[in-house]
Amino acid sequence: MRPVSIDVFVRNVLIRVNDFVTGAEKRADDPRMKSNTGSVTVADVARAAKVSKATAARVLGGYGVASESTREAVNRAAAQLGYVANDLARSMSTGRTGLIGVVVGDIENAFFSKAVRGISDTARAAGLNVIITNSSETVEQEREMVGVLLRQRVAGLIVAPTDSRVVDHLQAAIASGTPVVTLDRDLAALDADAVCGADYDAARHVMRRLQDHGHREIAYVTALTDPVLQSDDLGGVPISAVRERLRGFVDASREAGVAQPEQLIFTNAVNEDRIFGIVATLLQRRPRITAVLASDSIIGADVFRALASAGIRIPQDLSFVSWFDADWTRIASPSVSVVDQPTYRFGARATECLIERLNGSTSAPRKLQIATNLIERGSIGAAPGN
Amino acid sequence: MRPVSIDVFVRNVLIRVNDFVTGAEKRADDPRMKSNTGSVTVADVARAAKVSKATAARVLGGYGVASESTREAVNRAAAQLGYVANDLARSMSTGRTGLIGVVVGDIENAFFSKAVRGISDTARAAGLNVIITNSSETVEQEREMVGVLLRQRVAGLIVAPTDSRVVDHLQAAIASGTPVVTLDRDLAALDADAVCGADYDAARHVMRRLQDHGHREIAYVTALTDPVLQSDDLGGVPISAVRERLRGFVDASREAGVAQPEQLIFTNAVNEDRIFGIVATLLQRRPRITAVLASDSIIGADVFRALASAGIRIPQDLSFVSWFDADWTRIASPSVSVVDQPTYRFGARATECLIERLNGSTSAPRKLQIATNLIERGSIGAAPGN
DNA sequence: ATGAAAGCGCTAACAA
């Protein structure tokens, strides 16, 4: 027989909970009446199960030991009262939150949402939860989000940093004991693990392929703003992934005998209008540009449309390659050749790195390069005779 | 002159922090040596600023009052020590976390990532933070994630529920005082606010449009599994959005004189292979199917490719409409007409609803319908003579 | 304007 008195008491409590909605006064008949969160605590469960708080906590928290009978009694009481553990309190005591903080540039970008999936899956498998935030590719928001996550006391941080010149907030995080792994982008000035694509190699590989098809005047379209490209070399480019691609592009062009490859970099591809404008000017250029590289799939999509609406035939008139294997690249006609970035794996590896750090690894920062291969589809053809 | 002693002390501390990396022993010269998180606390700041804990907490927490001079002293000390507030402790005391929990079906789906963006923006504007989780469209994971969020003591929940027959976990959340708003899908059995698209109307509108073009034999492709469609009516369909679209589809078909519209519903469109198979059988049917509706943009993308690879010309041979204005629909050739679901707005409105509840609103659950309009592009044409 | 002390819900010694 179950202890009937408890059942009755429970019903009473539940009714009260419903009556007052917030549950703030659910224990109105309890002289202490202190609860501000309105939730059932270990103390409540302990009382109902007629054991000490510590004992109840042990079985509820799954640590320490307890006899089968008390274990049962506590669990029953917990179930009846609708006990929900308070992870905040638990974290306070243990000093561990089991939370991983993530800051991506743009969650709407398939590149990142796929990476986030990789992070979530890997983290969950390790018993960690994930908080995802967005920087909108601005340092201000990035800094703010890092602050929010640090105040939430995340165990570690995975960040796709917006600007390699701004590392103080991440440096501070590391210094205070919160490991950081950067995603897709490496920060030379930061002693942190980094998981990136092999962007330089990928760019060179694409260029070689194009050059094999007779292309020389190849354009590169990027969201980068003008000013950062002013400097002689590419040192000013604030995102390593972009910089490495550009370096690969420039080196390969130069080796193929292009005198001024920098002039074939088209910047400010930040929205549809800009991109249509870029494509228009790009098509005017003489000697004729015979191939175009898009720095990411968002840009690529608009470049493709601009090209199509300008009546350009791919690949007869012009060859085209985009970074990232987005959905649209297989639906486009012709289907678009892409540099496949396995971003799910980026996320998974980054999380694994972070977990190693959480387990105490203090080895030198590791800079991981994930191989990216060129998926050839229908958008690369021979350079038209010029 | 700054108090030099503090500066020196600070350096000392900082050096130690770096030496020991975790910072766990940073106050090794402090006899208490109790810190397990390794972070600077209000007590540390108070001591450095030579004020009481309460005073330091007041200025650091931005509540209560303090004289300009102490305010300054405290802030300086905090900056020098690298104080980072502990939101866990803060939440413990105040009983409020300022966190919104979100459970979506699939973060990789642009539909949801856009909604998530709407949620994040709106939440942040209200000073709330967001935890995003994934159910992978399974009830088990949905339940688990709701549990995680509840234990994290989120202030409220926004959920895209996977199965309208499983509401106990959400019911429990509401009963214990955590408001819930469902996104994209309504749960008849749950007394919660819901923000959905006007799916029934949208389906009827698309159908009317198609019928105006002479179409009668119109197919509907959905990820729904067979069994749930067994019942006579559509009552068994576990996702309201899908159900409403199907109802609209069936009603409109019937009104146009189609005897058995249910037979034009093609189920199990869960992956590329299945969808190519579905399209193959769909094309065999006689009388000939002249138009196809895809239940979402993931399905739509594969249907479009299957159609294309089968050599079907759109819209001459067949008209095609997909739900959701995904990227690929404008890149496809012809561009695809879509039912535009402003999911950013779905997310924003859902968050607004939730915030109203957090502010104490106890009005009856509101079921919001966001209008969805048909964006006509190039994939709808006259039905070919049959 | 400032300080002392209690407490949020939990875990973690230490005893019994």
Place this chain on the structure above:
DNA sequence: TTGTTAGCGCTTTCAT
């Protein structure tokens, strides 16, 4: 195996 007692870092009366 179980209970007692201190905290975790913060907020919040209540005095001063």
